[in-house]
Amino acid sequence: MKNIGIDLGSRYVKLVKETNGNIEYKLFDTVSFYKQYIARDGANTYINIKKLGFNDDYKIVATGYGRNLMSFSNAEIISEIKAHFRGALRQTGDDSFILMDIGGQDSKVILGKEGYIEDFIMNDKCAASTGRFAENACSVLGISIDELSEMQHNPASLSSTCAVFCESELIGLMAQGVEIESIAAGINKSIAKRLLPLIKSFQADTIYVSGGVANNKSLILFISQLIGKNVMPLNNPQFNGALGCLPL
Amino acid sequence: MKRIGFTTTIPVEFILAGGNIPVDLNNIFVCSPNPNHLIDEAQNDGLPRNCCSWIKGLYSVAVKEKAVDEIISVTNGDCSNTHALTELYAANNIKVHLFAYPYEEKEPYTALKNQMLVLGSAFNVTFDDVYECCKITDKVRKKLKKIDELTVQGYVTGFENHLYLVSSTDFNSDVDKFSKDADELIEKASKRNIENKYVRLGCIGVPTINPAMYDFIESKNCKIVFNEVQRQFSIPSENPDYVKRYLEYTYPYSVMDRIKDIKKQVQERKIDGLIHYVQSFCYRQIQDILIKKHLDIPVLTIEGDSPGDIDGRTKIRIDSFIEMLEMKKKKRSI
Numbered sequence: 143m144k145n146i147g148i149d150l151g152s153r154y155v156k157l158v159k160e161t162n163g164n165i166e167y168k169l170f171d172t173v174s175f176y177k178q179y180i181a182r183d184g185a186n187t188y189i190n191i192k193k194l195g196f197n198d199d200y201k202i203v204a205t206g207y208g209r210n211l212m213s214f215s216n217a218e219i220i221s222e223i224k225a226h227f228r229g230a231l232r233q234t235g236d237d238s239f240i241l242m243d244i245g246g247q248d249s250k251v252i253l254g255k256e257g258y259i260e261d262f263i264m265n266d267k268c269a270a271s272t273g274r275f276a277e278n279a280c281s282v283l284g285i286s287i288d289e290l291s292e293m294q295h296n297p298a299s300l301s302s303t304c305a306v307f308c309e310s311e312l313i314g315l316m317a318q319g320v321e322i323e324s325i326a327a328g329i330n331k332s333i334a335k336r337l338l339p340l341i342k343s344f345q346a347d348t349i350y351v352s353g354g355v356a357n358n359k360s361l362i363l364f365i366s367q368l369i370g371k372n373v374m375p376l377n378n379p380q381f382n383g384a385l386g387c388l389p390l
Numbered sequence: 391m392k393r394i395g396f397t398t399t400i401p402v403e404f405i406l407a408g409g410n411i412p413v414d415l416n417n418i419f420v421c422s423p424n425p426n427h428l429i430d431e432a433q434n435d436g437l438p439r440n441c442c443s444w445i446k447g448l449y450s451v452a453v454k455e456k457a458v459d460e461i462i463s464v465t466n467g468d469c470s471n472t473h474a475l476t477e478l479y480a481a482n483n484i485k486v487h488l489f490a491y492p493y494e495e496k497e498p499y500t501a502l503k504n505q506m507l508v509l510g511s512a513f514n515v516t517f518d519d520v521y522e523c524c525k526i527t528d529k530v531r532k533k534l535k536k537i538d539e540l541t542v543q544g545y546v547t548g549f550e551n552h553l554y555l556v557s558s559t560d561f562n563s564d565v566d567k568f569s570k571d572a573d574e575l576i577e578k579a580s581k582r583n584i585e586n587k588y589v590r591l592g593c594i595g596v597p598t599i600n601p602a603m604y605d606f607i608e609s610k611n612c613k614i615v616f617n618e619v620q621r622q623f624s625i626p627s628e629n630p631d632y633v634k635r636y637l638e639y640t641y642p643y644s645v646m647d648r649i650k651d652i653k654k655q656v657q658e659r660k661i662d663g664l665i666h667y668v669q670s671f672c673y674r675q676i677q678d679i680l681i682k683k684h685l686d687i688p689v690l691t692i693e694g695d696s697p698g699d700i701d702g703r704t705k706i707r708i709d710s711f712i713e714m715l716e717m718k719k720k721k722r723s724i
Contacts, residue, residue: 223710
C-alpha cells in the first residue's frame with residue numbers, strides 16, 4: 143500500500159507518505175510548495191510527485207483551503223472537515239469526540255459520533271482566533287512561536303476585537319512597560335476566549351485539538367481552564383489533516 | 391401614478407389599488423447593474439462600513455438614483471437601522487410614510503388594521519378597494535404556490551423559487567407581466583425531467599445578497615426545496631380577512647413564530663438540513679442562537695456582506711455540510 147496525503151494549508155503544506163504502514167512526514171512553506179511542485183500540462187494542473195522525490199505509483203489524496211479552487215489531475219480532493227475528522231479517528235482510535243482544529247487562517251470544531259460527523263462549526267470572518275494572529279503577535283513582540291507557547295503567567299487583558307488593531311494594542315502595552323511574558327500570556331488567553339463559543343456549541347467529554355497551534359501548551363491550558371474539561375492535543379496535530387487523507 | 395418604494399414587504403395591495411407602482415427598494419438595489427457601486431456611494435456619504443449592505447443599497451437607490459417618488463419605511467418588524475435611514479430620506483426631501491407591524495401590542499389585530507388604515511388614507515384607498523385588488527393578486531399568489539410546489543417536487547430550481555417568491559413583494563412593479571412570467575415558468579418547468587438529488591436542503595433567514603450560492607449548492611448532489619423568508623414574502627396565508635394574512639406572515643414578528651413555520655415545512659418537505667443565511671451586521675444574526683437551539687436538524691450558518699459570488703470559505707463550508715448530510719443519510723438508510 144503506497145499512499146500520500148497532502149493538506150494544503152494557508153501557511154504550510156503538510157505531506158505524509160505511507161508505505162506498508164510506515165509514515166514519513168514532510169512540511170513545506172505553502173508559497174514555496176506551489177511554486178516548486180505544482181505543474182501544468184496543457185489544461186491539467188498536477189502535483190509534481192517525481193520532483194518531490196516519489197515514484198508515480200502512489201495514490202494521492204489532498205485537502206486544504208480552497209478545495210473548490212483546487213483541481214489536480216493526479217489527486218483526489220476531499221473536504222477539510224472530512225480530512226480532519228478522519229485524521230482524528232486514525233490517530234486516537236476513538237469514534238465519538240469533539241475535534242477542534244486551529245489552522246493558520248480559520249478554526250473549526252467538529253462533533254464526531256460513532257464514527258460519523260454529527261455536526262461542525264467554523265469561526266466567523268475574523269482572524270483573531272487563528273494561527274496567523276499568533277504569528278503576527280509574536281513578530282510584534284519579537285518572540286518565537288515556541289516562546290509564546292511557554293507564556294501563561296499573569297495574562298494581560300487585551301480588549302481589541304480585531305487581529306489587526308490588536309497589534310497596535312500590543313505596542314501600547316509594551317510602551318506602558320507591561321512585561322513581554324504577560325502580554326504573550328494575554329495573547330494566548332485571548333485566542334482561547336475566542337475559541338470558547340465554538341467549542342461550547344457541542345457537548346462531549348473527549349476534546350482533541352489539531353492544527354499547528356495545538357503545539358501551544360499555554361493556549362491548551364487556557365482552553366482547558368475556560369471550559370473546565372481536559373483538552374488533549376493530538377500526537378501529530380499539524381499533520382492531522384494530511385493523515386486524514388490516508389485510507390483508514 | 392407614482393412610484394412608491396418600500397424598505398421591506400408591506401401590504402402591497404394598498405399601493406396597487408391606488409393606481410400606483412410598487413417598488414421594493416431591496417430588489418432594485420440587488421438587481422441593479424452595479425450594486426457594489428451603490429454601496430460605495432452610500433459609504434462615501436458617510437454610512438458606516440460596519441452597517442448592513444442592504445441599508446446602504448436602500449439609501450443609494452432612493453437618494454442617489456432617485457428610483458422612487460415616495461417611500462414607505464417599515465419602522466417595526468424590520469431593523470432599527472431603518473429609523474436612521476428614514477431620517478436620511480426625509481433630510482433628502484423624499485416624502486416618507488411610516489408603517490409599523492405590531493410588536494407586543496395588546497391587540498395586534500387592531501394595531502395592524504390601524505396601520506393599514508393610515509396607509510389607505512395616504513394613498514386614498516379603502517379596504518373595499520384592497521379586496522377588489524386581491525381578486526387579481528390572489529390569482530398571482532396561487533401561481534407562486536404552484537411554483538413552490540414544483541420546487542418541492544424537483545421541477546423548479548432553488549434559485550428560480552428564490553427569484554419568484556422574493557420578487558412577489560412588488561410583482562416586479564408590473565403585476566400583469568409578472569403573472570405571465572410565472573405562467574411561463576410553470577409551463578417550462580413542468581416539462582423538465584426531474585434530476586434525482588440525494589440531499590434535500592432548505593434555506594432560512596433573510597434572502598441572500600449572493601444568489602450565486604443557489605447554483606453552487608445545486609451543482610452538488612443536492613436540491614433546495616424551501617426558501618423560508620422568500621416564501622413568507624409571497625404572503626402564503628389565504629385567510630379571507632386581509633389583516634389576518636399579514637398577522638400570519640411570520641417575518642416581522644418573533645423568531646419563535648418563524649421557527650414554528652420552519653419546523654412544519656421541514657417535515658412536509660422532507661428536508662435533511664438547513665442553511666441559515668445571515669447578513670453581516672444584521673440584528674437577525676443573534677436569532678441564530680434560538681434557531682439552532684429549537685430546530686433539531688443540522689443547520690449551517692453562512693454570512694454574506696456585499697453582492698457578488700460567495701467566497702471560497704463559504705463554499706468550503708457548504709461543501710462540507712452537504713458531504714456530512716450525505717454521510718448521515720447513508721448511515722440512516724443502512
